[in-house]
Amino acid sequence: MKSKGTRYLALPYIVWMCGFIVIPLLLVLYYGLTDRSGTFTFDNVRKIMLAENFRPLYLAMGLSAVSTLLCFLIAFPLALILRSRKVGKGSFVAFLFILPMWMNSLLRILAWQTLLERKGVINGILSSLHLPEQHLINTPAAIVLGMVYDFLPFMILPIYNTLIKIDDNTINAAYDLGAGFRETLLRIILPLSVPGIVSGVTMVFVPTLTTFAISNMLGGGKVFLIGNVIEQEFMLNSNWNLGSGLSLILMVFIIMSMALLSRYDNGEDAIL
Amino acid sequence: MVPQTLRGFYELEKALIDLQGITKSFDGEVILDDLNLSILENSFVTLLGPSGCGKTTTLRIIGGFEKPDKGRVFFEGKDITNVPPNKRQLNTVFQKYALFPHMNIADNIAFGLRIKKKPENYIRDKIKYALKLVNLDGYENRSVESLSGGQQQRIAIARAIVNEPRLLLLDEPLGALDLKLRQEMQYELIRLKNELGITFIYVTHDQEEALTMSDYVVVMNQGYIQQAGTPEQIYNEPENAFVADFIGDSNIVPGVMLKDRLVRIFGADFHCVDSGFGENKPVDVVIRPEDVEILPPDDPKGILHGRMSHIIFKGEMYEMECTSSDGFEWLIHSTEMHEPGKEVALYVKPSNIQIMNKPASEDEEAIGVEE
Ligand SMILES: Nc1ncnc2c1ncn2[C@@H]1O[C@H](COP(=O)(O)OP(=O)(O)OP(=O)(O)O)[C@@H](O)[C@H]1O
Ligand SMILES: [Mg+2]
Numbered sequence: 001m002k003s004k005g006t007r008y009l010a011l012p013y014i015v016w017m018c019g020f021i022v023i024p025l026l027l028v029l030y031y032g033l034t035d036r037s038g039t040f041t042f043d044n045v046r047k048i049m050l051a052e053n054f055r056p057l058y059l060a061m062g063l064s065a066v067s068t069l070l071c072f073l074i075a076f077p078l079a080l081i082l083r084s085r086k087v088g089k090g091s092f093v094a095f096l097f098i099l100p101m102w103m104n105s106l107l108r109i110l111a112w113q114t115l116l117e118r119k120g121v122i123n124g125i126l127s128s129l130h131l132p133e134q135h136l137i138n139t140p141a142a143i144v145l146g147m148v149y150d151f152l153p154f155m156i157l158p159i160y161n162t163l164i165k166i167d168d169n170t171i172n173a174a175y176d177l178g179a180g181f182r183e184t185l186l187r188i189i190l191p192l193s194v195p196g197i198v199s200g201v202t203m204v205f206v207p208t209l210t211t212f213a214i215s216n217m218l219g220g221g222k223v224f225l226i227g228n229v230i231e232q233e234f235m236l237n238s239n240w241n242l243g244s245g246l247s248l249i250l251m252v253f254i255i256m257s258m259a260l261l262s263r264y265d266n267g268e269d270a271i272l
Numbered sequence: 273m274v275p276q277t278l279r280g281f282y283e284l285e286k287a288l289i290d291l292q293g294i295t296k297s298f299d300g301e302v303i304l305d306d307l308n309l310s311i312l313e314n315s316f317v318t319l320l321g322p323s324g325c326g327k328t329t330t331l332r333i334i335g336g337f338e339k340p341d342k343g344r345v346f347f348e349g350k351d352i353t354n355v356p357p358n359k360r361q362l363n364t365v366f367q368k369y370a371l372f373p374h375m376n377i378a379d380n381i382a383f384g385l386r387i388k389k390k391p392e393n394y395i396r397d398k399i400k401y402a403l404k405l406v407n408l409d410g411y412e413n414r415s416v417e418s419l420s421g422g423q424q425q426r427i428a429i430a431r432a433i434v435n436e437p438r439l440l441l442l443d444e445p446l447g448a449l450d451l452k453l454r455q456e457m458q459y460e461l462i463r464l465k466n467e468l469g470i471t472f473i474y475v476t477h478d479q480e481e482a483l484t485m486s487d488y489v490v491v492m493n494q495g496y497i498q499q500a501g502t503p504e505q506i507y508n509e510p511e512n513a514f515v516a517d518f519i520g521d522s523n524i525v526p527g528v529m530l531k532d533r534l535v536r537i538f539g540a541d542f543h544c545v546d547s548g549f550g551e552n553k554p555v556d557v558v559i560r561p562e563d564v565e566i567l568p569p570d571d572p573k574g575i576l577h578g579r580m581s582h583i584i585f586k587g588e589m590y591e592m593e594c595t596s597s598d599g600f601e602w603l604i605h606s607t608e609m610h611e612p613g614k615e616v617a618l619y620v621k622p623s624n625i626q627i628m629n630k631p632a633s634e635d636e637e638a639i640g641v642e643e
Contacts (some may be wrong), residue, residue: 169370172337175357176364177384177435187383191374 002067032244044245053229053246060225063140064208067147071204072197074081074148075155078148079196080189082156101153109146109217116142116218138220144250146214151207155200162196198261206254226250286348288313288471289334294343296329303329305495307343312488313438316465316472320482321492322518327475328367330492331441334473335364347439359374367447369424371416377403377427378412384435391429394619402430405464422453426460426474433464439471446481458485479519483507491515512628516558523564523603527557527627535627540575544625556628561605563624566594567617574617578602580610594618 007133035041047053073129100108115121116136123133142170174184208214212227219225226246233243287310294307311317319327331336333345336357345353352360363384371380378399385395391474403409406426416424425445432440445461446454462485465472476482482489483503491498491506491514498518499511513524516569527537532547537557549555567574578596590609594602594616602618610616 111515165367167370169366170372172335172357173364173366173370173372173431174383175337176335177431178387179383180358180382183387188372 001167004117014115020224027246028244030239031240032242039195042169043241045248046245047242048246048249049271056224056229056251057226057250059072059140059223060209060227061145062260063225064147064205064211067151067208068201068205070144071152072201075159076197079156079160079163081178083166097141097153097156105150106213106217108150109214112146112149113137113217116145137218138222140219140223141222142218143215143225147204147208147211148217150214151204154203156205158199159193159196162193166192194264198264201260202260205257209254210250286313287311287346288348289473290346290349291330291334292339292344292346294330294333294345296326296333296338296340297641303495304333304340305638306493309381309490309497309500310475311471313471314469315472315487316474316485317488317490318461318474318476318482318486320476320479320489320518321498323461326495327445327477327494328491331364331443331473331475334439335362336360336440361437362441363435363437363449364441365425365428365432365443365445367443367445369428371419371428371431373416376412377408377414377416379420380416380427381431381434383431386433397641398434402434405433405467406430406460419454421448422457425449429461429464432469433468435468436468437619439473441473441475443475444477445474454481467544483519491518493518509626510558510628512596512631513556513558516556516626516628521561521603521605523559523561525557525559525600527555529553529555529627533622535625538576538600542620542625543622544627545622546625546627549627549629556630556631558626558628559620559624561591561603563620564591564602564604565619565621566592566604566606566608566610567619569615569617571617571619573619575620576618578616578618580614580616581614583612585611 032044033040033042035043042204048057063068064150078097082097084095113120117123118133118135120137122136126133169186171184174188179187210227212225212231215225215228219228230243230246230250233246235241287308289311291307291309294304297303298302302316307326307330307415309330318569319330321327323583333340336352336355340353343353344351350559372383377382381399381402382395383529385398390398394579399400399412403411405410406429408423408426408430410418411427416427420425425448429442429445429642442461446457449457458481459464461472461474464470472484475483480614486503489503490500493514499515501509506515510519510522516522516524524535525533529535529546529549529551530541530550531551533544535542535544535546535555535557542557566580569577576596578594581595581601582593584591586605589607591612592606592610594604594610596602596618
């Protein structure tokens, strides 16, 4: 029985969506496509062509791609090991990896800052061993480290979730038919875990592409990503129009990469 | 009584698989205890037993998915205990098919051949041939989830046999199918076995299936082999009460062996054909329900007297119960109907009376009949 009342159950959700997602998006669109006086223009969007804006976008894409790849390379074997464990032990190990997700991510990055600083913990240890101090912080590598550390659980969890859904006997059947570990991995396990890989990649690539907090804290203002540029336009230069214009560009890039990914999700063995 | 192995049956012939002293425990619980079994090339051997008796575990040890704690596995005399599953010359049809869900039917069947790097045109021919064999021609491009359980099962069999294994392990392959499809598949499997000349090891807990399909039946219970032999031997000459009870319906009654070829049951003396049990020795007697003959109460052939107490029409026969004067309920199968309440006499031919030793020790009692 469908009463009229049920139709309105979704109402709070729709209001919420409008208030906090649709309207802000429309505002970004409005600011991005107008100038200070409110007349329509493509100038803000076009400013991505300036080197000062283009380079940070380029760098951000590179760093987040590298971080996503590193996350995958670490997460997949880990998830495989977790899967092969018996439930009791496995859940404790899984817990260890999920634990950091409960901690504020900025706090975790702050911890890395103290470790990597010029006079930080690592250099402290090095100098007490009479070894030369290393220039660790404020490098792209430090940012990648922060990104991988911060977002690794978001790669492990979805991959682990698809891996445990694979029936043991599906894998045994591959061995039974003569496949070794490598062939079983490439032909059975990897294709069957594509949905998990896709959501893992999404959950790491998007936030690392747009971050400004990690690059602020571990880049010390020396490594400038597109997120930092946009933040600066909003907060420092109060140029909401330019900030919104650049955000639109970033959104287009994200939508494009998602579209690319979803193709792999559908044609599951396309990845091979 | 020592659990018997098949060894005796083929001393002169070569065994394809030889299990010697296989012991396996999980979490401190012994699942298989010193299991010995030889399986002859080209035979259809069934492992039969109640749920949890270790059938799948035995199969997994042969397939290489489980390592025995003790004992060795031999394949044509070569010790393969430590050989990984992908290096063994056998294939498995898993209890729940285990097809690869991301591949179509053709790729599923081709999997083993592609691993062995066979040429593509050979593979194409093999797929066609295998699909024909399991009566699913033209299913090459179908997806796994578009097939019914029975069809998936047949694809799992096709995927195994294209590799031309010496030995095929099948774990309750027909368990999920309805009766009619089950029977069709039983015939199909026997046909496949005869056409391909592959040795089959077949696991089931359905005694009827075991008796129809196999050359040899291995009856297992709680990790022990209770009896191994041809279906006829298992059915007609059960070695202990467990086998008699598990295989088909039977009347298992306590008796006393008065002397060779004479046994006393409920105070009445029956002639039988067994000897060598000694005199006045307590034994278990097995009488199949179809072997109990119902006679008029005054028939001089009658040995026990009783009153018919129950009747069910079963289609091909009547299943009846007769309470004899001492209170025992005899299960009787007959095509003749006898109304409940009717006074009758019962007779059993000497050759239809099967005498078994009573379990000697408590330990053997434990592996005996379970209610
Ligand atoms: N990996 C395992 N870990 C722990 N116990 C196990 C494992 N595999 C099997 N067992 C136990 O071993 C016993 C025998 O299992 P097995 O699967 O061999 O039985 P089965 O004869 O195949 O039964 P069924 O007819 O129900 O399939 C069961 O009690 C089961 O719980
Ligand atoms: Mg089983």
